[in-house]
Amino acid sequence: MEFRQLKYFLAVAKEANFTRAAERMHISQPGISAQIRQLEKDLGATLIDRSGRSAALTAVGEVTLDHARSVLAAVESLRHAVDEVNGLVRGRLVVGMVTACTVTPLFDALAGFHLAHPGVEISLVEDDSSRLVEQVRAGSLDLALIGAAGQPPEDLDGWQVISERIVAAVPPGHPLAERDRITLAELSTYPIICLPRGTGIRAVLDQACAALGLDPTVALQASAPGTVLTLAERGLGVAVLSESMVASYEGLRTVALGDADIPAVLALISAPTKSPALRELLVRCRQAFTGPQPDGLVPVDGAETGQATAG
Known part of the structure; x- marks a missing residue:
């Protein structure tokens, strides 16, 4: 028994037709028929009733259908779990930050992540906040530390660090x-x-x-x-x-x-779809920014914590 045979069987069950199932699975009709017959031979039972105009499931086929779905779901879950682990073993993260500042908690988070996951390549990009936001939206940046007026962009995931x-x-x-x-x-x-x-x-x-x-x-x-x-x-x-x-x-x-009521905020933003590596980095960033930081953010040129809101 092969996993592809179970996939072909599910396609025939859904379409109730060998030809349409073959088109769906990008295989020839004789090819899918041969694979289903091999599956039936391996199980020792007929799964598809071919006597009518449509391909109907037999009683054994009905029972097999649920099990086939469970087997394929388990295989997909296994692949997902392996991908999750591999995502923290190898890969690449591109992080953006506002120009001309030193952001100690962010650097601490990057250093801790690199120590734990040295196989993940980290790139750092400096730019102004408006361009960083667009790069996160476009997917060219995984994460960015930006400055904004009032609140971070509503269409991106983010949390406020300073206001x-x-x-x-x-x-x-x-x-x-x-x-x-x-x-x-x-x-x-x-x-x-x-x-x-x-x-x-x-x-x-x-x-x-x-x-x-x-x-x-x-x-x-x-x-x-x-x-x-x-x-x-x-x-x-x-x-x-x-x-x-x-x-x-x-x-x-x-x-x-006195009448400048709009706050300047510093925020970390990321796109809704996140790789395992990015999720891990976000956890470390949150810990770095919300944990004890006696020195706070230390921008260059003698400015204090708020410098990063400038970007």
Whole structure:
């Protein structure tokens, strides 16, 4: 008895016709007939009644039908289990992250996964958040750490890691330096230095201003938050970044934006279909981000945890 014979038998039972079953299984009609006869010979019983215009199951055939389904389902389950194991032994994962930042928990998760599953190749891609989202949608990225305005994309699986407000930052002596809080309308009267479009921080600024009918002037933009802060320190404009990005920069004063209510979020996103390796990596990422992290996320250029929301 062979598994293919059971598959042919199920096809004939479903179609009640040898010719249609043969077409369904991409085999010749004589070929499928010969395989069914061999199955009947192996079992010592007639499974198909060929006396009528249709191929009807005999009483033994009816009993055999359920068993054949169970056997093939067990074989498929076995193959799936083996594939699950192989997926953690070999394969490839492509991970995306926002440009110009160091994300310690993500790196910890990648390192732990690599140690446990060295046969899985890991590639890391840097880009801005909007392009990372599209690459996850297209399937060219398995997982991405992105910045977004308000919430992660609803059509992708994801969970929020950080949520914080955007703020302004100015050097001592700036007209806003003695203010604790300003409005977006007041901010818009000054040249702004921010991250480029496609990043989470810029999306928050643009959406918040658009909701109030404001069209601020972004005089300068840079991909690295540290560069934005350095330019602002030199008096070239008002920096707009997340709270944590500005907090550790000693040369600037933080000014709250009272009506910028849309939060900048950092999120891990992935497509709904996940390989065994990706599922394992996601578990490690969740553990890394939600477990004790005394150092938090440590972006480059002196920025704090929120830098990753910029992408």
